[in-house]
Amino acid sequence: MVNTASALKSEGLHYLGMRDDIAARIAAGDLKPGDKLPSERRLQDEVGVARGTIRAGLFQLEAEGVIYRRDRSGWYVSPPPVVYDPTRWEGFMSYVEAQGRNPTTETISAELVVADPLLAEVFSRPAGSPLYMIRRRRYVDSRAVLVERIVVDAALAPDLLRFSFDESLTSILKSEYGLSVARNQVSMQPCALTGYEAEALRLKPGLPGLAVQRISYDAQGRVVEYDHEHWRHDAVRISVDIRVR
Amino acid sequence: MVNTASALKSEGLHYLGMRDDIAARIAAGDLKPGDKLPSERRLQDEVGVARGTIRAGLFQLEAEGVIYRRDRSGWYVSPPPVVYDPTRWEGFMSYVEAQGRNPTTETISAELVVADPLLAEVFSRPAGSPLYMIRRRRYVDSRAVLVERIVVDAALAPDLLRFSFDESLTSILKSEYGLSVARNQVSMQPCALTGYEAEALRLKPGLPGLAVQRISYDAQGRVVEYDHEHWRHDAVRISVDIRVR
DNA sequence: CTGCAAAACTGGTATGTACCAAGAACCGGG
DNA sequence: CCCGGTTCTTGGTACATACCAGTTTTGCAG
Numbered sequence: 001m002v003n004t005a006s007a008l009k010s011e012g013l014h015y016l017g018m019r020d021d022i023a024a025r026i027a028a029g030d031l032k033p034g035d036k037l038p039s040e041r042r043l044q045d046e047v048g049v050a051r052g053t054i055r056a057g058l059f060q061l062e063a064e065g066v067i068y069r070r071d072r073s074g075w076y077v078s079p080p081p082v083v084y085d086p087t088r089w090e091g092f093m094s095y096v097e098a099q100g101r102n103p104t105t106e107t108i109s110a111e112l113v114v115a116d117p118l119l120a121e122v123f124s125r126p127a128g129s130p131l132y133m134i135r136r137r138r139y140v141d142s143r144a145v146l147v148e149r150i151v152v153d154a155a156l157a158p159d160l161l162r163f164s165f166d167e168s169l170t171s172i173l174k175s176e177y178g179l180s181v182a183r184n185q186v187s188m189q190p191c192a193l194t195g196y197e198a199e200a201l202r203l204k205p206g207l208p209g210l211a212v213q214r215i216s217y218d219a220q221g222r223v224v225e226y227d228h229e230h231w232r233h234d235a236v237r238i239s240v241d242i243r244v245r
Numbered sequence: 246m247v248n249t250a251s252a253l254k255s256e257g258l259h260y261l262g263m264r265d266d267i268a269a270r271i272a273a274g275d276l277k278p279g280d281k282l283p284s285e286r287r288l289q290d291e292v293g294v295a296r297g298t299i300r301a302g303l304f305q306l307e308a309e310g311v312i313y314r315r316d317r318s319g320w321y322v323s324p325p326p327v328v329y330d331p332t333r334w335e336g337f338m339s340y341v342e343a344q345g346r347n348p349t350t351e352t353i354s355a356e357l358v359v360a361d362p363l364l365a366e367v368f369s370r371p372a373g374s375p376l377y378m379i380r381r382r383r384y385v386d387s388r389a390v391l392v393e394r395i396v397v398d399a400a401l402a403p404d405l406l407r408f409s410f411d412e413s414l415t416s417i418l419k420s421e422y423g424l425s426v427a428r429n430q431v432s433m434q435p436c437a438l439t440g441y442e443a444e445a446l447r448l449k450p451g452l453p454g455l456a457v458q459r460i461s462y463d464a465q466g467r468v469v470e471y472d473h474e475h476w477r478h479d480a481v482r483i484s485v486d487i488r489v490r
Numbered sequence: 491c492t493g494c495a496a497a498a499c500t501g502g503t504a505t506g507t508a509c510c511a512a513g514a515a516c517c518g519g520g
Numbered sequence: 521c522c523c524g525g526t527t528c529t530t531g532g533t534a535c536a537t538a539c540c541a542g543t544t545t546t547g548c549a550g
Contacts, residue, residue: 191310244429
């Protein structure tokens with residue numbers, strides 16, 4: 001490495017120096033995923049720089065996904081991310097479990113809505129068509145990692161609301177309605193989590209995240225699911241393995 | 246919207262209020278991509294809050310990819326991101342051009358190396374096998390958006406270094422060596438750009454980015470390219486359209 | 491031992507100040 | 521007109537301080 005913590009300090013980049021200190025302690029296993037860091041004021045005394053400088057270093061590590069914060073509780077070491085493969089239609093529950101983690105889901109709302117012009121276009125239905133809209137929050141090992149809004153065509157899945165969505169929607173659509181996905185159109189973009197998403201994840205508005213939009217089609221080309229997910233950026237890694245066109 | 250700028254201000258979240266002010270001016274087209282924002286000290290006077298608060302709001306917008314900074318020059322409105330489809334093997338030059346933007350490439354280095362254990366495993370060659378390693382910096386509309394390190398098997402592309410890599414490596418491999426890609430294995434993760442990457446992109450170390458790793462195979466399953474890319478996070482959007490397994 | 495209120499602690503926001511280093515603009519000499 | 525140095529501007533870093541609002545702990549009353 002070119003820059004050691006001490007080199008950075010002597011260059012006058014104290015916040016990067018302290019960043020490296022903490023990062024090194026994590027890399028060395030001195031601090032493990034889930035562990036709590038010393039408080040900002042304690043670090044201030046230990047390291048001997050102002051609290052603002054300490055916070056700059058912590059923000060750095062947060063942006064890198066190395067640590068995260070719980071409001072007014074403290075800073076914690078981030079657990080490793082889950083791997084997400086958009087080319088598979090396994091649901092969240094199964095691929096998180098397959099990675100040895102503990103997924104849970106909480107339904108925020110589920111309602112019947114009518115298609116606005118945008119939704120109508122996505123589903124190739126007239127505006128005003130009935131659709132189900134489901135909002136959920138999903139956890140990995142008790143940490144909220146994403147909120148999503150799923151829209152399903154009511155014509156394909158009549159009376160969908162009688163089910164609970166705290167488990168896998170994937171399995172409901174398949175076993176109850178015989179709907180399975182043949183094609184996914186996925187778009188992803190780094191974003192900032194603000195407003196509703198930040199609140200739902202109990203995050204400070206503006207923290208970085210990953211916005212995922214997915215349209216799932218069945219073999220007949222009908223839209224089975226129209227999904228928007230907002231992930232905390234440190235909770236996910238994308239992996240794709242595909243034949244090239 | 247639930248939170249207007251003025252509402253946030255009265256709540257005591259001045260930095261979010263000013264964030265919304267700027268975001269609104271950009272959304273309204275008052276400030277266009279590439280435009281320069283007023284200086285921090287000017288904003289300080291205009292908005293009437295301390296410079297630290299102004300900077301907090303600017304960092305916010307930066308994390309969202311709405312604005313970016315040129316060191317000691319100023320803050321600028323981000324141009325729209327380019328769309329990147331890992332399922333295609335069109336090179337950077339062609340897909341950026343197809344989106345009406347102007348791509349350029351700069352070769353940083355190109356050399357013959359020998360396979361270390363990790364590279365040997367990727368290429369299924371004995372350690373010590375000859376490989377070409379190419380580092381490049383790529384631009385969209387004169388803004389550096391990514392740095393990459395490509396490794397190519399010297400056995401598949403002998404004497405590769407006689408070519409210039411300031412254009413498309415894709416076309417060289419295809420036209421000169423008959424190598425075309427049948428399968429891509431792509432992994433992506435939000436990251437922080439530090440050290441070499443930050444320097445090469447002339448970015449402050451620690452800014453958010455997207456790390457992309459790609460292994461490209463030909464129809465015989467041979468590794469054609471082993472590629473690591475580091476993108477600035479506001480410059481790219483990922484889009485995938487695939488049949489589900 | 492339990493339940494609950496008070497106290498201590500923690501991060502969140504904001505202000506003001508100071509100085510540095512790199513970029514941009516200016517201006518004069520050739 | 522161009523070149524090159526000076527000056528101004530700009531963001532970058534750092535400090536000290538103050539107060540707020542949730543979280544966590546403490547400790548007392550029942």
